[in-house]
Amino acid sequence: MSLNEIIYKFENIVGSSYVIHATEDLIAYEYDGSIDRSLPNIVVIPKNTKQISEILKICYTNQVPVIARGAGTGLSGGAIAQNGGVSIGFSRMTEIIEIDPENHLAIVEPGVINSELSEKVSEYNLYYAPDPSSQQVCTLGGNIAENSGGLHCLKYGVTTNHIIGMEIALSNGDLVWVGDKTRESPGYDLRGIVIGSEGTLALATKLVVRLLKKPETVKTFLAAFKSISDASEVVSQIISSGIIPSAIEMMDKLAISAVESSINPGYPHNAEAILLVEIDGLHEAVIEESKDITQIFKQYDLLELREAQDEKERINLWKGRKGVLGALGHLAPNYYLVDGTIPRTKLVEVLEKINQISKKIKLPIANVLHAGDGNLHPAILFNERNTSERDKALEAGAEILKICVEVGGVLSGEHGIGLEKQEYMPLMFNQSDLKSMSNLIYAFDSPNFNPNKIFPTGKKNITEINQSGIISQSGSEIFI
């Protein structure tokens, strides 16, 4: 079938207004949160599951690549149509189909914006826990593709812990339920397999999400440290003391100076590192845990310990953290953002190594961490026009990822593999591991779903990878 014939068929399914194929119109769909660019041949925006099923049947018959697209905020090139093909946009599938407050559930379409769900269920004193920094714009379908976490996933878990069932569309257009409204549905956990599979196995078309009761009390602390190693030690101490805060976030001096010069949330300028620690739960538990955490803080020579006195102050403290990547633009034209997770007890060691790398390459590295999870986000600052700086940044990023794996960590804590890290996969997995994973594509019969991502192509040496996918120009629309 020719491209024009496919376009014609799609127009019959969704109407011509929702089929985009002129190059000038496709440009809006050539990117995501990374800097990779590639035009799909067609963008089609279905309104419902039936339309998705019909679209997929055509793509399957014609072996056309299918790339699902939520809000395009992903950071690993997951929504990039690097081989062209059909990009399916979910921006019209935004219905909250059912809210079941009695069972703490909702059934939603995948185009629903993450934060909108929490807003809609707020009247029942419920919320949806995974809260990626992009939650004001990112979609739940996109969250499923990347198994998104968020600032509060330390205590409450990531997307896979909060989606209990899904209707999925297979590559041939068949619709299947994996999981349902009950918490323990029978059979292989295909729900768990599809979540985090970056759109390579199936497309989620309806989601059953688990909702949590809003915590009764929330307390947020800002602690400012004279050294980043003190801050790292405190993270380990809090976790090993048996307290699981809802969030422990860390920013180093460079990151602090970036947000202070733009967002100005009132972080101490002279701190080498700050921690934002939030605890929540029943009032009695929060009071006791606050005392214990304060005791831990007091063992260190802090520059400042501040507790948010009201919701306004709390929001302000988080505002700096949430806007940090956009703020890096005040320090350098470009950054190379690394995403890796390490065992939490290795924070001091790894941050010191990152510091040494920064000195070696003579480029500043701003550290922003979901410290409680051991999820690092070093941002190597450089100017892309300076080729030498760019190369050094790339090499440093690779070195940091290798360090993460060497200390028992992993290649990605939350951004996914996508195009960005596919060549790094052999650092963690051998051929057997990768083959077992790629067998899922055969089991799902989905070679045309987001093809040539996640798995190493084998064409490139790791040191020569074109990592444009992880280099971003600083701007306000990027979130970690």
Add this chain to the structure above:
Amino acid sequence: MSLNNPQLQKLFGKTGITINSNSVSGYLVDNQTPMAIIYPKTIQELSTTLKIASENHLNVVPSGGNSRMNLGNQINAIDLMISMSNLDNILNHNPADLTVRVQSGITIEKFSKLLSQHNQFVPIDPPLPNIATIGGTLAVGFTGPLKWMGGNLRDTVIGMTIVESDGTIVKTGGNVVKNVTGYEMSKLHIGGLGTLGIIAEVAFKISPLPHHETTILIPVNKSNDLSQVTHDIFQSHITPLSIVSMDVSTFKSLKIKCKLDSKYVACIRLGGRRNEVQRMSTEIKKICQYVDDFIELDKSNFIWNKIANFGYPVSPKNRMIIRITSLPSKTISITNQIRKINTSFSPVDFKIISDHTHGNSIILCDNLTTSQYILELIKEIREKVHQYNGCVILESIPQNIKSQCEIWDANPNTIQLMGKFKKTYDPFQTLNPGRFAGRI
């Protein structure tokens, strides 16, 4: 099966792997005896065993503590049983990181004991923890009423090593708590009943043990009150570790030394800081103003052990254990409907424990008589449960009716898709052939 016993001995004799074909009679699976039991001591030996098995088209049953071996459809054939009992080491426990990696043959009891020495735990409470293993429990996919933050068993696993049906050793996940590197293959094996591979090692994220625990028993006389109590607590600010209910005859059958004069009882397990637990206890009493009397027990582990062991060991043989999953709000209605079932043969003596956090119920029926009676009973239970969009799993049923029943309720479309996974990961039907949902 393409080999006889001497050939088998010869094959494994070369490998140095422990093989026992003398005392196999106690290891029945669906009334079939394995030709031999293999005891690998390393993952490499496990891999070699499966390689030999698949190359020779032998049918294999993986075995943990054999505590729930009754679960599953009638197996097509069995040649070998692989016991994981020698793979029971703790590989890496890092208390400060709240992670642990163990070999899958470790018993729940040994595992829990290790963690409790560091005031830590994993919410995993299957029946018979002294013999049930980590691998077996994960393969079955469900445990008891203990819940942590409302999560599932699968939420605790962060990594795995699996040996696939052809002996390939595969690693998935890692030892850190946040990871999106590649597909989460462990999900295929949690609840997969060892039909796609054998779980060899598991990494868990662990949680701090609650500082203090208490249990509140709430006796009520009306089913409506029971429904109200469990509903109101589920909806309140507090998040108990467990919310279960049962009728008094079920409670008495647990042989808990506690006198109850009511018709029903709700058991609420609370955990946390001492002040927090006290507050929760006060909240419950406020919520349940219509209840006259509460029983509060500080040392209550014995109650929860008995509840977790409900129905186990499966003896006498004419016992049936049925697991129902439904929405929490439908649990009481379903159990009320089931209690009303009267077969054409005789009234049924049900014992039922319901978990109101996840909406599960375990039904225990003893003194079952004829096959026809049991089949009629199962049919009636399924009808009632399906009216409320619930699901039935026949966790343990008498052997003589197995071939006439499907153990799991599952959607035909999903079964068809699951069949593709079996074909992909176990093309020669080496592992537990025919035992899984849809006789996969």
